[in-house]
Amino acid sequence: MVGSVIWVGRSSIEIQLDVIQSPKEESDVSHSVALAANFIFVARDSKTGKAAAVNRLSPETEREKFLFEEAEARSKLRKKKRVDRRKLENGEVNQLEALLAEGRIxxxxxxxxxRDxxxxxDTRLENALICQPQQRNIHGRIFGGFLMHRAFELAFSTAYVFAGLVPCFLEVDQVDFLRPVDVGDFLRLTSCVLYTELENPDQPLINVEVVAHVTRPEIRSSDVSNTFYFTFSVRPEAKATKNGFKIRNVVPATEEEARRILERMDAEMPQQNQ
Structure with a gap:
């Protein structure tokens, strides 16, 4: 496992982690990347809680410069999306209308x-739990890996029920840690299939969203702590066992649902073009 800082902003740090795996039968063959993940951290002042400046990064090799430029482009895209989130262009309005048309029917x-x-x-699933002390990290908060594990289980179940066959996990698209989760918190996880991609019949894609809420009934509050996005598919050999198998198209019933779908599709486009 190899990790390194590939980009820094004023207070943001992007770290790339690669899991390296070499073939067992040929130990001298060059290592290959089995898994890659990018993490974004924001430095905070421990006293004020505000953003804190971080040290600059000076890439030297060609690969370091390439990774830095890629991360810089992603950062600019994130900033642009934050600015434009509430501004809909004509094309986006048309997309909203197209998505909502079938939902109205x-x-x-x-x-x-x-019927397709x-x-x-109608694709939603939900579960809930009370966070226990054994799930906390060194800072006393609930370990992020535990939250990801529970979110993945719910996402897998959602894709399973939706497809009617055991899904094949492809990737974690994005994970957002919006607020900490503490021991004793009542955590609700809700999931849904946001949209499907059916262009490739051999590998239809099922995009699942999981949202975690920290719920406090005594003060009537429910705050989003995390959002998770996963992509699943169905293996061709599994589809062959079920005659007439077909993945259905997902349509929104409300404008809020349509916006969530469009935002996720827009976020996926830069990754697909790389």
């Missing part, structure tokens, strides 16, 4: 709705 004339589609809200 489901809501207003369900008997005439496309399903409402986003």
């Amino acid at each position: 489901f809501c207003d004339m369900p008997a005439l709705a496309d 589609s399903i409402l986003l809200r």
Whole structure:
């Protein structure tokens, strides 16, 4: 496992982690990357809680410069999305309308709705738990890996129920840690299939969203602590065992759902173009 800082901003740090795996039968063969992940951390002042400046990074080799430039481009894209999040261009308005058109049929004339589609809200699953002391990290908060594990289990179950076959996990698209989770917190995890990609019939893609809420009934509050995005597919050999197998298209019933779908699609486009 190899990790390094590949980019820094004023207070942000991006770290790339590669899991290196060499073939067992040929130990002298050059190592290959089995898994790659990028983590973004933000430095905070321990007293004020505000952003703290971090040391500059000076890439030297060609690879270091390449990774730095890629990370810089991702940072600019994130900033642009934050600025433009509430500004819809004409094309995006048209996309919203197109997504909502079929959803309105489901809501207003369900008997005439496309049988190859399903409402986003009908793909939802949910579970809940009380966070225990054995799940905390060295800082006394609930370990992020535990949250990811529980989110993955729910996402896998969501894809399983949706597809009707055991799904094949492809990737973790994005994980956001928006606020800490403490011991004793009542944590609710809700999931849904955001959208599917059916262009490649041999490998249809199922994009699943999981949102974690820290819920406090005594003060009537529920805050989002984490969001997780996973991509699954179904293996061709599994599909062959089920005649007439077909992944359904997911459509939103509300504008809020349509916006979430578009935001996720937009976030995926730069990764697919790399």
